[in-house]
Ligand code: HEC
């Protein structure tokens with residue numbers, strides 16, 4: 001009798017721990033970076049989400065660069081992005097006299113965050129800047145076409161740049177829109193078939209019949225739309241190729 005009570009209690013506890021584990025937020029690096037950038041003041045100069053640099057009187061380039069279009073003029077690699085954030089300049093530019101003069105003339109200057117933030121936090125910021133810049137790009141043509149289609153179909157609104165972000169989604173199970181390269185993706189999408197279901201119907205057959213999942217899907221502010229009527233021939237293949245490329249972490 002007593003032994004069975006202990007066993008039942010232990011099982012309940014284990015169940016609670018397991019449930020808690022799956023509910024634990026697992027934000028992808030780019031989303032951690034986006035949230036950190038917001039808290040750290042980056043968007044004050046680089047504009048909302050870092051895509052609309054504010055006016056920088058005195059400088060020839062007129063505005064603070066943004067992470068989207070301007071970045072490649074300023075940084076050719078993740079290492080250079082890291083250098084900008086840590087030291088406020090790349091080693092190459094630090095040696096240029098014309099850059100020094102420009103920096104002096106400008107009203108706003110890129111601060112150094114190397115002492116203020118940890119290496120891990122800077123990794124996250126680099127991941128965010130790269131995501132907004134659409135780097136790296138898929139070389140595979142099918143995946144590259146999928147990358148274009150997620151813009152055309154508007155997926156990037158909710159799933160963020162490249163499908164790499166996890167924006168807040170009040171009322172949802174984990175509190176955010178799941179990203180495609182996040183750790184919780186496999187819980188939601190077991191393979192190509194379920195991916196097709198999500199995109200065509202806005203939910204997988206597995207989730208549709210699960211009461212708990214249905215409860216949270218119904219409560220969330222942002223809901224995955226059903227794209228069945230909006231897709232062009234070939235879309236499902238290119239979108240899946242893109243997501244697979246993304247998850248291989250290239
Ligand atoms: C006070 C304004 C200001 C703040 C705050 C600021 N930056 Fe900058 N940032 C600049 C300016 C100005 C440049 C251009 C640097 C130059 O050419 O001297 C720049 C350049 C950069 C670059 C390289 C060029 C590009 O395309 O963006 C990156 C990356 C960058 N900043 C990231 C960040 C991040 C991440 C943060 C927050 C942790 C941040 N910045 C905060 C003003 C700012």
Ligand code: HEC
Nearest residue numbers: 153154155158177178179185188198217220222223224225
């Ligand atoms: C209006 C916001 C919104 C748009 C636009 C949107 N989604 Fe979603 N998507 C969601 C939400 C929210 C979820 C999580 C399930 C839920 O709460 O309904 C989700 C879930 C998914 C999932 C399941 C797993 C995961 O980790 O992401 C896939 C796959 C997916 N969306 C792909 C797409 C694709 C492809 C497009 C564009 C064709 C797209 N979504 C457009 C909001 C959106």
